[in-house]
Amino acid sequence: MSRFRMFPTPAQHGAMLEQCRHARFVWNLALEQWSMWTSDKGPTPNFGGQCRQLTAARAAFDWLRAGSQTVQQQALRDFDQALKNFHARTHRRPTWRKSGRHEGFRIVGSQASRIVKLNRKWAQVLVPKVGWVRVRLSRAIPPAGSYRITRDRTDRWHIAFAAIPPPILAPGTGEVVGVDRGITISAALSNGELLVCPGLSETEQVRLKHLQRRLARGRRGSNRRRRVRAAIAKLHGRAADRGKDWVEKTSTDLARRYDVIRVEDLRVARMTRRPKPRHDAARPDQYRPNGRRAKAKLNRGILANGWANLVTRLEQKSPGRVEKVNPAYTSQTCSVCGHCAPENRKNQAVFRCLACGHEANADVNAAVNIAAGWAVSARRETPLRASPKREPQPATSA
Structure with missing residues (x-):
């Protein structure tokens, strides 16, 4: 529209x-x-x-x-x-x-x-x-x-x-890019670019927290509480506008620069669901901790970075040029030698392969795997990365 x-x-x-x-x-x-x-x-x-x-x-x-x-x-x-x-x-x-x-x-x-x-x-x-x-x-x-x-x-x-704009034409260069979505880094590209979705500034976050405290102290139905709610809605609307603007500009830029765009096949709607309550068998009227506060923070981070909106707009602007890759172990697999182990990823930002010693940004390494279309099975067996045109070789006897 x-x-x-x-x-x-x-x-x-x-x-x-x-x-x-x-x-x-x-x-x-x-x-x-x-x-x-x-x-x-x-x-x-x-x-x-x-x-x-x-x-x-x-x-x-x-x-x-x-x-x-x-x-x-x-x-x-x-x-x-x-x-x-x-x-x-x-x-x-x-x-x-x-x-x-x-x-x-x-x-x-x-x-x-x-x-x-x-x-x-x-x-x-x-x-x-x-x-x-x-x-x-x-x-x-x-x-x-x-x-x-x-x-x-x-x-x-x-x-x-209600007017659907025409899709963006492919540049015709044959280039392929992989996009890894995250919380700290909104989108990491396989060429090494790190993109961050803008949100509220530090000053705006302080003001939002101050307004939320005033809202909690306000009396329901009062004019002052109504004004505070309007101020909070204004801040949230500003953050939403910035996120939508970033998604539109990023999706347009990727559709114009690359012929094929590969992303992880993630079910964002299921990932952002609230955890189910856990009943306490010893006390039927009580519930056990289910980590809902930590999950709520993760959900807010996923939604604020526009994971689903970015892929949706890419599919609308470049139909037929967006490919979804199995996300299994893409962050734990080395993009150079293919070694897969949880210990390869030291922390959120550093990836260091234990087999070949390759070191890179963890999100960029995952984006390179996504761009190559490499997937790992549930057994963590990396498929053979050989040319599909190579003739099958006979098995050697022991």
């Missing part, structure tokens, strides 16, 4: 929030109808039936009729697509949309093309029931048949046009 920042006036801000409330109400109403429907009532109403029910509801309630019919119908369309994805087993079950977390609506059809460019930096979009809203131009607006307006937790409005 192509996303742009919006700058509504205070009156437009309230009008767009009202549109978000209407879209959220229609979605939750459709979800409630679907979840509470029983078999004795016949088939569940489809999108057309729900649109007819929406027309009757708009005729009965003035506050619903005051909103945009396009916004409310697109909420039903989104819910219908969510149901199709759920039944196709590609997505999870549709959930409730909450205030302050799911703020947004979609515009389609001829209304989505009402965009006027003011100058090189600014444009304006005619939002139904809202008016002309200013948009900051960071790139050219692509031709699209629809757009979605969203509001994040830091009270910023964005407009995203």
